[in-house]
Amino acid sequence: MTAPQPRFRQIEEELRQRIVDNELGPGAKLPSESALMAEFAVSRITVRQSLAGLHASGLIEKVNGKGSFVTRPAETSNLGPITGFYEATRSRGRLAYGKLASVRKIKAPAFAVQALGLNTGDTVLCATTLRMADNAPAAIFMIIGDEALIRALVKEDLETNDVMSILESRLGYRLTAVDTESSAIPAAGDVARRLGVADGTPLLRVRATPIDIRGNAVCTSELLFRGDRYSHKARVTR
Amino acid sequence: MTAPQPRFRQIEEELRQRIVDNELGPGAKLPSESALMAEFAVSRITVRQSLAGLHASGLIEKVNGKGSFVTRPAETSNLGPITGFYEATRSRGRLAYGKLASVRKIKAPAFAVQALGLNTGDTVLCATTLRMADNAPAAIFMIIGDEALIRALVKEDLETNDVMSILESRLGYRLTAVDTESSAIPAAGDVARRLGVADGTPLLRVRATPIDIRGNAVCTSELLFRGDRYSHKARVTR
DNA sequence: CAGTGGTCTAGACCACTGC
């Protein structure tokens, strides 16, 4: 038997649904606690218990004397600098932009198969950009995912905007985490040439997979940095 | 003016203190909610609000019908495989151990100064181990911190146990996060020789700083991996 | 000023645990 969910959780899920469905968009004001008491016919404590759940998920913020509001995810992009190359670079006062190198259909590489839960041999769309900092090549970025999603990302301009920020502020995704895997590899052939380094130069390879509010992988990406000039910072919490 | 803390937070802090001071050790049962109501002369809701705070920090767990218990941190070491080299390697069925290479007093390197909030020129104690997987060199590990702490870690056997697990299960630290910074550097001289790789081979360098429950850096460490054989996985949450 | 969220009280019934 599935135990019936407690009332406060039902209300929490109902509100969560309204937010995910963009019925309550970023920045929108939630009904006041007394309004929710009336709507769901429960006591104030029950309402507050529901709101506490949403607050804990970072979905809403409460402002004393004003009300509760849906958070604007893009304004609190604290999922690590890797996931926000342009933002991080610009915040240090440097010029950052990218050049779209290619958009093509490929057979999903092994890491994408695993990250996205695909079958071997599935085809995916892959967009590649060369990211520049102060007019010097800084990194090669590759993003892989569902065709419709990648086309939407390209349309929203991958040469200026970070993927995470497009996903959250333009495409309505609600992200909760990013899975990352870092390793060090030698630069080779075309990659070395495009980054302007000698063959064999150590590169930092970071593969990142944003996870949405339902625990699903949205897409997956690979970033190749010059190891001598850039590093990847993150805070891992339990 | 510092605003007076609400009652429930005072109680939360009091209980948190008892846990941190090991007055309530891992696995210990907290007083029941009714006992806490009597002790602090507050209503049950207030008590539960305090416990909710501790629960959110992962410090206690509640068991219906039994009571609330202090969590055993070592049993939930999910702060990333980097921070648990031995544990992660052994869990894949491979032999993992280390060799203590040196323990010496040094002038704190720049990254340690920043991570630990020291002054340039301060001296710290530094222990180095060579970590082996299936009898082959896998990584060079260096840990830097306060003299007493490093000596305690060495005494608890850095050749067998992960730092995080020693800190949590033997030395009574309560860790909440780990700050990490990854980059790729070429192997050089002594380091290359000890890892058994050619000069210039890309190495993954991960610097990790465990953060305790009060937000303080406990110590800081640097790990040099062979980039072709190991990678660093982490899930970054908001 | 009225409306909002922040805090708190004094009760209640339930499901679960262990004796």
Next chain:
DNA sequence: CAGTGGTCTAGACCACTGA
């Protein structure tokens, strides 16, 4: 069975916001 935490009600007073 008594003790525990899980859920919920119907109130209350406060501090803060904005008109």
